[in-house]
Amino acid sequence: MSTDSLKNVVERLESVASKLEKIEHGVSNLSLAGVVGSQDPSDIHDVAPSITAFDEIVKQNLKKYYEVSEKIGGLVRDQSKLFEQLVTEHRNLILIASKSKKSPESLPDISRKQIELTVKIVKMTADNRSSPFFTHLSAVSEGLGAFGWVSVEPAPAPFVHEMIGASEFYSNKLLRQYRNKDQDQVDWVQGLNGFLKALEAYVKTYHTTSLTWNAQGEDVKTVLSKLKMSCPSSQGEATDKGEAKPSVPKSSVASNTNALFGELNKGTDITSGLKKVTSDMKTKNRKASASDNLPKPKSTPAGGKAPSMKSPPKFELQNNNWIIEYQTGDAKIDVDITEMRQVVRLYKCDGATVRIKGKLNAINIDSCRRTDIIFDEVVSIVELINCTGSVNIQVLGKVPCITIDKVSGASVILSKTSLDTRIVTSKSDSVNVMVPDNENSLKEFPVPEQFVSTIRDGALFTESNTHIGE
Structure with missing residues (x-):
């Protein structure tokens, strides 16, 4: 093989390797976002700096929190799984905004999964006041308010700072209890606190006055379609198994x-x-x-x-x-x-x-x-x-x-x-x-107290036995 031919082969191999690295990077981002479905590799790789920065603070701070939560087990582990889903949904929301034109009216729908997970985490804490890990559960649930920065204008970072204090009321108790006694517990607290504080710095840098939208982006529905993501309806929606959730009566507003x-x-x-x-x-x-x-x-x-x-x-x-x-x-x-x-x-x-x-x-x-x-x-x-x-x-x-x-x-x-x-x-x-x-x-x-369940095409459907407001 001639020198020129060998050179051409090497250049082609380098080109292929470069493309593979880009695809690998995009797949990693896709995994973190929790996006379902396939996209063009160029779309996967094309993420805003704010998304890359968010992924970095998650990677640097929450790994130890998840690991120790798994080691502690029980309620702490179960809550950490929900918290991990919440972080993913928060990342999804920022991703959607980074590709969409500003659309505050769409915020309730693209925030809905985040709200539902928040409710689950808070309820888990409230239902387990007698647990020996109630302080752990409270440290997490009290810090969830920080995720509400996405709707705060014109200074969301100070809002995050205020919410951190509520979490630290409990996490400081854990530090006093376990410092110089159990390093895993200390690492657990430092991981959680580190993420919340890093979130404050992140918001201050990338979302200085409000959630950053893309002035050259597309409308939210188009972006959701391209990302193969769905926006849950504010009325009753179906579960993965086809089960219909009962609707909560809600008045129409602008x-x-x-x-x-x-x-x-x-x-x-x-x-x-x-x-x-x-x-x-x-x-x-x-x-x-x-x-x-x-x-x-x-x-x-x-x-x-x-x-x-x-x-x-x-x-x-x-x-x-x-x-x-x-x-x-x-x-x-x-x-x-x-x-x-x-x-x-x-x-x-x-x-x-x-x-x-x-x-x-x-x-x-x-x-x-x-x-x-x-x-x-x-x-x-x-x-x-x-x-x-x-x-x-x-x-x-x-x-x-x-x-x-x-x-x-x-x-x-x-x-x-x-x-x-x-x-x-x-x-x-x-x-x-x-x-x-x-x-x-x-x-x-x-609010309905009775529900009727029926089997349709091999799936369970549940609805209230009266239709309120009709």
């Missing part, structure tokens, strides 16, 4: 307000225009004050016992947690939120009214009875668990998600700006959702 996290950082008066409940509405003979705008459910279950009140009432701020416990009778509690990362926790209150003023991270209501909670704005989630006998929640501003678990008797009143709230119920009865209508009154929707 697309520019239909965002699960929308307008979280605005400082305007979110209570302006709030309509009072008057005596001629469904909930008769109630005074038109904020604390009395909470109607009782049509059916209050009998036999519910009031929680034991042997412990003294408590109302205090511990780090970033407002603790409200054993408040009875006509107790009226006003909570003035001073930092967005603060959390309000109610436990075994009976007959109290709690008014929360300002924007906060989350609200947890556990084992309460005949209690009214009125709040302005929550950036992550409101949890209602193990409650009986007319517990009422009124949203004056916005909240992405409300979870109701093992509750008998509850009402949720939404404001006009919170009609996109996702309400998740399980093992609950006598739950009503009330929304404002065009006649300055409230329209009431009972």
Whole structure:
């Protein structure tokens, strides 16, 4: 073989090797994104610097967290699997934005899987308070609010910083417990904390004023089609096995307000225009004050016992947690939120009214009875668990998600700006959702309690036995 021929062969081999390296790099990115289906190699490789940077902070910080979680096993391992899926969905969202024209109205749909995973992680923590790993579970679930930066303008990085503090309240406990005793546990904390702090720096660098979209990109639906990704419907969708999930009743609102996290950082008066409940509405003979705008459910279950009140009432701020416990009778509690990362926790209150003023991270209501909670704005989630006998929640501003678990008797009143709230119920009865209508009154929707399951073509389909709102 001549020298020229050999040279040509070497050049061709180098060219092939270069293409293989590009394809390998693209496949790696595809795996991290969780994208289903095939794409052109050029599209796979063509990722924005923000995606590469996100992959790097995941690789550098979460490997040890996942490894130690697997070693600990049990609930910690199970939660880490959900957290891994959440990180993947977060990466998907950033990827979609990097290839799409700015489309805030599409944010609720492309964020929906992220919200569903967040609910699962928070519920896992709430259901396992007696677990010896409750502090581990809490460190993760309290940090989930950081993923909400995607809807914050004009300064999402400080928002992430606020959310990190809620997680560190628990992770610092673990460091004090295990430092110089168990290096794996220390590595677990450092991996989780390291990722959240790296996320803050990442947002500050690549999404300085808001989630970065692509001005030269295509519309979101076209990008989803090319990436072979699907956007879950806000109504009942089918599972992988063909099982139909029951729909949550939801009022129609304009697309520019239909965002699960929308307008979280605005400082305007979110209570302006709030309509009072008057005596001629469904909930008769109630005074038109904020604390009395909470109607009782049509059916209050009998036999519910009031929680034991042997412990003294408590109302205090511990780090970033407002603790409200054993408040009875006509107790009226006003909570003035001073930092967005603060959390309000109610436990075994009976007959109290709690008014929360300002924007906060989350609200947890556990084992309460005949209690009214009125709040302005929550950036992550409101949890209602193990409650009986007319517990009422009124949203004056916005909240992405409300979870109701093992509750008998509850009402949720939404404001006009919170009609996109996702309400998740399980093992609950006598739950009503009330929304404002065009006649300055409230329209009431009972949440279905009974479901009908049928077998169709070898698959199980489940739907509520009544169609609410028709």
